[in-house]
Amino acid sequence: MSWVSIGSMTDIPRRGARCVETPLGKIAVFRTAEDRVFAIEDHCPHKGGPLSQGIVHGAAVTCPLHNWVISLETGKALGADDGSVRTIPIKVEGGVLFISLAVAADRAA
Amino acid sequence: MKLVIIGNGMAPGRMLEHLLESAPGRYDVTIFNAEPRVNYDRIMLSPVLSGEKNYEQIIIHGDGWYIKNGITLYKGHKIVAIDREAKTVTSDHGVVEPYDKLIIATGSVPFILPVPGNTLAGVLSYRDLDDVNAMLLAAQSRAKAVVIGGGLLGLEAAAGLEAQGMDVTVLHLMPTLMERQLDPAAGYLLQRAIEDRGIKVICKANTKAIVGDKKVEGVELADGRIIPATLVVMAAGIKPNAGLAKEAGLATSRGIVVDSGMHTSDPDIYALGECAEVGGHVYGLVAPLYEMARVAAAHLVDEGSTAAFVHNDTPTKLKVTGIELFSLGDFADGEDRHEIVLRDASAGIYKRVVLKDNRIIGTVLYGETADGAWFNDLKKKQVDITDMRDTLIFGQAYQGGAPLDPMAAVAALPDDAEICGCNGVCKGKIVGAIQEKNLTSLDDVRAHTKASASCGSCTGLVEQLMSVTLGDAYNPAAVQPMCGCTTLGHDDVRRLIKAKGLKNIYAVMQELEWTTSCGCAKCRPALNYYLVCDWPGEYADDYQSRFINERVHANIQRNGTYSVVPRMWGGVTSAKELRAIADVVDKFNIPTVKVTGGQRIDMLGIRKEDLPAVWADLGKAGFVSGHAYAKGLRTVKTCVGTDWCRFGTQDSTGLGIRIEKFMWGSWTPAKVKMAVSGCPRNCAEATCKDVGVICVDSGYEIHFAGAAGLDIKGTEVLGLVKTEDEALEVIVALVQMYREQARYLERIYKWAKRVTIDEIRRQILDDLDKRHGYYDRFVYSQNFAQVDPWSERVSGLHKHEFKPMATIGMADAAE
Structure with a gap:
């Protein structure tokens, strides 16, 4: 699996998100209150809302368009809604974040 | 017939309610109140002191009530003389009022210890709202306070002062607290609970002097100890205020002597409340005072009435949050008495029932008081308890067969069982009212029956009764929780943020026991707003708790692009501004430009990354953010008024611009849109706005x-x-x-419906102090709110919001 560096954890505010532009589309990278990080595609399964713009709470994000709540761990919609987004492998080494697009690309293929 | 009432406390207030109900219009009523205010619920002073309620919430009769019922109320007028020959009373401001019937309801005065230093500044009593306000002021210093008196009043004062952050010591002359209501065992448990809150308790403390030079510095005890204090509260008891009656030659003893019909020794003069003495007893709890009110009203309506006041023991409850305490009747030891005691030390429970001839004569419950009403009922009816003696102490649920659930216990109560002790309301009356009047909410039941409308300690029982009576039609969780993270409603959260001084989101979640680690998308923006509103200058706005529009100061659109609306004060623009907008539209290829309903120009379809550059160009032309995305002041729409219009009566455009320049930047519970129309033709459509002004020849009609x-x-x-x-x-x-009271996302019209138009009018138009208080707080908070968010971001604030963290090319991805 090949990892690509995308910047450091402190580039993202706690309980916030940043985007990474990739050939496969935008990826949203999240940092929780407890400094856990997650990466998912920045595209709500409901109507394609930019999840990176939502409010981050626990290990979940609420989509800014219609308030779907998406689990950052599984990419699945929580509560009564049904749907899921792809999760992207992410790791932290010495405060630097790496994602792996190969897997994402495979899945997309 | 002219009825004059001296005093405006809870007893005469209740008497008037009875009188107005059974004989409206019979009397022309005038009230003299030495306190400069309306009738409020004195039982609730302790929650006001601890910050759990405010004055507005404890008003019983607002100004409107007096007006509606044609009652003249002299506020701040103390009666100094009664002339029984001429049948007049005279106030300290010189008002002389004749009467046909007179009611004396002068209440009681605090007992001030006759020790040196008792008049020093910083020595207070605890009787009325002025005392509470003075204590709240003193508490701001977070300094040391001494409360003299470990009775009901003293302990409530101590708990309230402690809640306000003071270091409190209670001095009590007797060996155990509340010795008149509690036996020593319960007194000990109570002392431990009080001490657990960080309040020091010294029993057998004999106050010798209050020391200090001009101001209080401490309290000296007979054993020589000196307790330092900057505030001393005397709560060592009360005595009936019978001085005025005595000077007028009426019979007095401890209080003003009245017969069981509340007549004094003068047939045209009645006395009721804490100042009255009936059958050798004087009273301080509300239930007997309300009974006096009922009796007096009956005699005022019908001189031959047989209504008579009968002595009854009243249960005592302590209104200190977290301490459950119930005491009733006589519980001293004695030869002819038996007692049943239950103790559970680890749970902090103590129950004692005192029996004489197999009938209950006294009860003390500590830690678990749910059966208080049941014991009270058994005592009142003198029920022979022989058959249930073995299980009596376990309470009603354990009588006869399997334990009952609480609902069944309430269902099993007889119709004449008293539910609300303060107002003497029995079960049958509540059930009857629910059924006849189709009541479905607790507020309705309070309004119709008065049950749980005074001290509120029977609220749980009343709710259970509603469940039993209405079945599934009653939803006891009438308070809608803010969200799934808490059981508290918005109002409770707002109140507790203030009362507990919670100044960041984590403190709120910790102290109010949020069930999630960091809230959700519903509660976080609400909490952020409450903190921004309540602690201007102290609370650091938490942008991660704001909805995206307020975080990036633009409106997100369905395709993830944004729209931008610059402010156009009062809807007025110029060639220069329009040119700048046109240039921005061209430069950034903005696909849509539209005029909004609030007289602004909206540019739609801007990419997020372009926002700072768009704002930079708009800023150069003098534009600031129009806050079209905010739960805050949006737009003030205007017509051209006297500048141009042949019908205009005032400068509506100028006023609209002035309001907008004064108020822009303020955050509010939901969006606020305003308009100013220059005449009643109302071209600015002010009459469907959150706040509107219609200019007329004689001034400005304020709408909302x-x-x-x-x-x-x-x-x-x-x-x-x-x-x-x-x-x-x-x-x-x-x-x-509205900012201080409304729930997050609640528009002005919904908030106004809840608090009532009359109340808003009273606070904003009639009460100048209130109005100026609100005004000053708004102006102060604007110091921190009136910053253009666009120019901040052009200068680099939050730039992480507008740029991707990284861009990964094809080569990287394919690796």
Whole structure:
């Protein structure tokens, strides 16, 4: 699996998100209150809302368009809604974040 | 017939309610109140002191009630003389009022220890709202306080002062606390609970002097100890205030002597309340005082009435949050008495029932008081308890067969069982009212029956009764929780943020026991707003708790692009501004430009990354953010008024611009849209706005609480003011009241419906102190709110919001 560096954890505010532009589309990278990080595609399964713009709470994000709540761990919609987004492998080494697009690309293929 | 009442406490207030109900219009009523205010619930002073309630919430009769019932109320007038020959009373301001019937309800005065230093500044009693306000002021110093007296009042005062952050010591002359209501065992448990809160308790403390030079510095005890204090509260008891009656030659003893019909020794003069003495007893708890009120009203309506006051023991409850305490009747040891005691040390429970001839004569419950009403009922009816003696102490649920659930226990109560001790309301009356009047909410039941409307300690019982009576039709969780993270409603959260001094989101979640680690998308924006509103200058706005639009100061659109609306004060623009907008539209290829309903220009379809550059160009032309995305002040729409219009009566454009320049940047519970029309033709459509002004020849008609969205609703008229300055002041105060009270996302019209138009009018138009208070708080908070968010971001603030973290090319991805 090949990892690509995308910047450091402190580039993202706690309980916030940043985007990474990739050939496969935008990826949203999240940092929780407890400094856990997650990466998912920045595209709500409901109507394609930019999840990176939502409010981050626990290990979940609420989509800014219609308030779907998406689990950052599984990419699945929580509560009564049904749907899921792809999760992207992410790791932290010495405060630097790496994602792996190969897997994402495979899945997309 | 002319009825004059001296005193405006809870007893005469209740008497008037009875009188107005059974003989409306019989009497022309005038009240003299030495306190400069209306009738409020004195039982609730302790929650006001601890910060759990405020004055507005404990008013029983607002100004409107007196007006509606044609009652003249002299506030701040103390009666100094009664002339029984001439049948007149005279106030300290020189008002002389004749009467046919007179009621003396002068209440009681605090007992002030006759020790040196008792008049020093910083020595207070605990009787009325002025005392509470003085204590709250003193508490701001977070310094040391001494409360003299470990009875009901003293302990409530101590708990309240402690809640306000003071270091409190209670001095009590007797060996155990509340010795008149509690036996020593319960007194000990109580002392431990009080000490657990960080309040020091010294029993057998004999106060010798209050020391200090001009101001209180400490309390000296007979054993020589000195307890340092900057505030001393005397709560060592009360005595009936019978001085005025005595000077008028009426029979007095400890109080004003009355017969069982509340007549004094003068047939045209009645006395009731804490100042009255009936059958050798004087009273301080509300239930017997309300009974006096009922009896006095009956005699005023019908001189031959047989209504008579009968002595009854009243249960005592301590109103200190977290301490459950119930005491009733006589519980001293004695030869002819038996007692049953239950103790559970680890659970902090102590129960004792005192029996004489197999009948209950006294009860003390500590830690678990749910059976208080049941024991009270058994005692009142003198029930022979022989058959249930073995299980009596376990309470009603354990009588006869399997344990009952609480609901069944309430269902099993007889119809004449007393539910509300304060107001003497029995089960049958409540059930009857629920069924006859189709009551479905607790507030309705309070309004119709008065049950749980005074001290509120029977609220749980009343709710259970509603469940039993209505079945599934009653939803006991009448308070809608804020969200799934808490059981508290918005109002409780707002109140507790203030009362507990919670100044960041984590403190709120910790102290109010949120069930999630960091909230959700519903509660976080609400909490952020409450903290921004309540602690201006102290609370650091938490942008991660704001909805995206407020975080990036633009409106997100369905495709993830944004729209931008610059501010155009009062809807007025110029060639220069329009040119700048046109240039921005060209430069950034903005696909749509549209005029909004609030007289602004909206540029739609801007990419997020372009926002700072768009704002930079707009900023150069003098534009600031139009806050079209904010739960805050949006737009003030205007017509051209006297500048151009042949019908205009005032400078509506100028006023609109002035309001907008004064108020922009303020955050509010939901969006606030305003308009100013220059004449009643109302071209600015002010009568469907959150706040609107209709200019007329004689001034400015202030409107509010309109809606033209999901709901359509014309505005209510707040009132007419003469000058532009006053119009601005009233509007600002109104919006601040809304900011402080409304629930997040609640528009003005919904908030106004809840708190009532009359109440808003009373606070904003009639009460100048209130109005100025709101106004000043708004102005203060604007110091921190009136910053253009666009120029901040052009200068680099939050730049992480607008740029991707990284861009990964094809080569990287394919690796």
